[in-house]
Amino acid sequence: MNGILNVLKPPGMTSFDVVAYLRGILKMKKIGHTGTLDPGAAGVLPVCAGKATKAIEYLTDKDKVYRAELLLGISTDTQDSYGKVISEKEVKASCDEIERVMKSFEGDYSQLPPMYSAIKIDGKKLYELARSGIEVERSPRNVKIHFIDILSINGNRVVFDVGCSKGTYIRTLCSDIGDRLGCGGHMAFLVRMKAGSFDIKNALTLEQIKDMAREGTLEKNLTCIDRVFEDYDRICLNEKDKKRFLNGGFVGLEMRGKFTSAQKIRVYGQDGAFLALGETVLDRTGQLNLKVDKLFV
Structure with a gap:
């Protein structure tokens, strides 16, 4: 079986959990995902099987599209809803000001990677250090925000779509927007809508994949390897x-x-x-x- 599965990752599972689950279903070891999605996040997770694993390095370079909710006024140590609250401030910004500040992040953006991330420094993952109460110096990374489309602003909650380059942390973007507005903020939820040419509209749940594997129809639902290079x-x-x-x-x-x-x-x-x-x-x-x-x- 050689090809790419457009998996709809459920919240609560790590990307590695998804790969391990699929290894059991497909009875094959040569499987790998194409870009980590936070455990609490859901959405598109392309998974390569067989010879398609050779394309992983090319898929991780692709742009992504996310839908996120920004909760203003509350900052957490993980920059998402799973962390410890470290500050609470009144949100005084108007809807117009929120929109103006958010749109100002479009374009090139120097982003400081969060401590709660899988980036390694001196062989240790940052989140492992963070859990031990250790904070280390990190270097900002240049990323690109292609667009920010605000879908709704309801009080201190902002739902928006964002298109970005690889390596962009949406929870850090949410935190930075809150800081620029002077009230702080964190990411309340995250769904990956697209990863390269893979869209959530065509993504398969783990239950669907399990049923297809049992029925012998899964191979027909694999995306051909050359789709990665269609450009x-x-x-x-x-x-x-x-x-x-x-x-x-x-x-x-x-x-x-x-x-x-x-x-x-x-x-x-x-x-x-x-x-x-x-x-x-x-x-x-x-x-x-x-x-x-x-x-x-």
């Missing part, structure tokens, strides 16, 4: 070039105008089967060639 150009190789390519040799590209150097390309055989992700390189003579970047056969 890349594609090329089809004849049998001679295919053999050379799969053996690690360079394949000359006569279509110089179509491709450029250091370009990633989806590579297929004449039968339409996805073979690999290739990369274009220039040889000593200036000829543009195709070489293997990652094999999927």
